Each structure stands twice: as C-alpha cells, then as structure tokens.
Amino acid sequence: xxxxxxxAPADLPQWLARVGMRATxxxxxxxxxxxxxxxxxxxxxxxxxxxxVEPRTSLGTVYRFLRELEQHGLASSRxxxxxxxxxxxxxxxxxxxxxxxxxxxVARLAAAFGYRLVPAA
Amino acid sequence: xxxxxxxAPADLPQWLARVGMRATxxxxxxxxxxxxxxxxxxxxxxxxxxxxVEPRTSLGTVYRFLRELEQHGLASSRxxxxxxxxxxxxxxxxxxxxxxxxxxxVARLAAAFGYRLVPAA
DNA sequence: CTTACTGCAAATCATTTGCACATTT
DNA sequence: AAATGTGCAAATGATTTGCAGTAAG
Numbered sequence: 001x002x003x004x005x006x007x008a009p010a011d012l013p014q015w016l017a018r019v020g021m022r023a024t025x026x027x028x029x030x031x032x033x034x035x036x037x038x039x040x041x042x043x044x045x046x047x048x049x050x051x052x053v054e055p056r057t058s059l060g061t062v063y064r065f066l067r068e069l070e071q072h073g074l075a076s077s078r079x080x081x082x083x084x085x086x087x088x089x090x091x092x093x094x095x096x097x098x099x100x101x102x103x104x105x106v107a108r109l110a111a112a113f114g115y116r117l118v119p120a121a
Numbered sequence: 122x123x124x125x126x127x128x129a130p131a132d133l134p135q136w137l138a139r140v141g142m143r144a145t146x147x148x149x150x151x152x153x154x155x156x157x158x159x160x161x162x163x164x165x166x167x168x169x170x171x172x173x174v175e176p177r178t179s180l181g182t183v184y185r186f187l188r189e190l191e192q193h194g195l196a197s198s199r200x201x202x203x204x205x206x207x208x209x210x211x212x213x214x215x216x217x218x219x220x221x222x223x224x225x226x227v228a229r230l231a232a233a234f235g236y237r238l239v240p241a242a
Numbered sequence: 243c244t245t246a247c248t249g250c251a252a253a254t255c256a257t258t259t260g261c262a263c264a265t266t267t
Numbered sequence: 268a269a270a271t272g273t274g275c276a277a278a279t280g281a282t283t284t285g286c287a288g289t290a291a292g
Contacts, residue, residue: 058249079200179274
C-alpha cells in the first residue's frame with residue numbers, strides 16, 4: 001500500500017522527506033504547477049508554468065521529478081500517440097495505467113527481495 | 122461510418138483497391154501477421170512476423186502501412202509509455218487480455234503476502 | 243562534509259520522411 | 268507510361284542520462 005497523497009503543495013516537503021527526497025525550489029514549483037492545473041499538462045507545459053515561480057527549472061528536471069513522483073504513486077502519465085505524455089496527480093483512472101502502477105509496485109517489491117522483472121517471452 | 126472490415130486476409134486486396142491502395146506482398150504479409158496475432162504486436166514484432174512470409178518487409182513499410190490502416194479505421198494503436206505502441210485490427214477496446222492477465226498475476230502475488238486487491242478510488 | 247539535485251548537452255529510442263529505384267495497374 | 272509502393276538511411280521529436288558544479292541536511 002503506497003504512502004498517503006499530500007493534500008496540498010504545502011505538504012510536499014514533509015512528504016518528500018518521508019521518502020528520502022529533498023525539497024527544492026524546482027520541485028516545489030513543478031508540484032504546484034501540476035497541483036493547480038485543471039487539465040493534464042505535458043512536461044513542456046509544466047516546465048513553462050514552473051518557471052513562472054522558479055525560472056531555473058529545466059526540462060530534464062521536470063521529466064526526472066515526474067518519473068520519481070510516478071514511481072511513488074503520486075502522479076501518473078497518460079501516453080498519447082504522436083504527442084508528449086500528459087501528467088496528473090494521483091493514480092490514473094484507466095485500467096491499463098492501473099496495471100502499470102501495479103506492475104511497478106510488484107517490481108519494487110521484487111527488488112526488495114533482490115529480483116527484477118523481465119518480460120516473459 | 123468507415124468501410125466494412127475485411128473478414129479474412131484474402132479480402133484485403135479488394136479492400137485496398139476500394140480505398141485506392143495497392144495490394145503488395147509486404148502489405149499482405151503485415152496484414153496477415155496482424156490478423157493472426159492473438160495479442161497486440163508492436164511494429165517490430167509485426168515486421169519480424171511479416172518477414173517470415175515476405176522477407177523484404179522493412180520497418181518503415183510496417184509503420185507506413187499501419188498508419189494508413191489506422192487512418193482508414195482498419196487498425197488502431199495503443200500507445201504505451203516507454204515502449205513501442207501496440208497494434209490491433211479494428212477499433213480500440215480498452216481492457217486487453219494481457220492487462221487482465223497482469224492484474225490476475227498481481228492479485229496472486231498480493232494474496233501470497235496476505236493482501237487482496239481493491240479498486241483504487 | 244556528504245549525498246542528493248540541477249542544468250546542460252549529448253545520447254537513446256520510437257517513429258517519420260526524403261529519395262532513387264522497383265512494382266502495380 | 269503513370270502512379271504507387273519500397274528499402275534504406277538520415278531526420279525528428281520525446282524522453283533519458285552522464286557529468287561537473289550547487290545546494291540541502
């Protein structure tokens with residue numbers, strides 16, 4: 001069972017600390033942008049939004065942070081053909097994404113036992 | 122409403138002709154591979170399968186043909202994060218057999234640790 | 243101080259496209 | 268012959284990663 005989701009941007013720092021991550025300006029800015037977004041922004045849109053708060057935010061950091069959030073079940077991506085993936089907070093409502101999150105959890109679990117998952121065939 | 126879907130590989134040539142496309146060996150091979158596939162192959166898998174019938178089939182042609190099929194509503198792709206898109210004939214259906222199998226496996230794994238799966242939200 | 247984070251640029255990976263040649267009608 | 272299709276390789280676009288410098292705890 002994953003950790004509880006921060007209810008507001010203000011809770012992020014403690015949440016990050018709990019999972020061994022540091023609270024930095026770019027991360028707070030990215031989180032806020034994602035938190036405030038009404039739709040599902042893509043990485044570039046998030047970078048632009050975050051830069052309005054923390055101008056030094058770079059695209060690489062956006063992608064890195066989003067991936068980390070996803071691995072902790074805090075955010076999820078929706079891949080779109082021929083376009084950048086779109087991101088949202090929390091788990092995806094879609095079954096395939098739910099499966100991916102579940103698989104990721106199993107992968108993490110397996111890792112705790114010294115194993116990793118590889119494609120069957 | 123798009124044109125009717127060919128029931129079998131043999132119907133492809135006339136279908137292609139109807140929409141102004143030519144029936145060629147690579148296309149027939151790709152179609153057959155997609156038609157025979159039980160799961161949702163990606164472009165590379167389709168290329169390998171098609172090459173067993175028509176060795177000259179190239180990846181570029183696979184992608185081109187798949188895109189054309191999709192534009193005519195004959196096939197559809199399911200984009201997957203960090204992986205090649207998966208293709209199938211006809212319109213997309215949400216839950217695939219593979220997803221269900223994955224969930225079942227997760228359920229079994231969870232059960233082994235004394236848990237059971239419940240809907241997220 | 244030690245370890246984690248960042249920007250930047252180069253590297254990857256899937257997919258597309260330009261082009262000269264081959265094939266279908 | 269005219270119009271399409273094809274292979275190949277180079278181009279693109281999204282995402283990742285290596286690295287040397289910065290900052291958080």
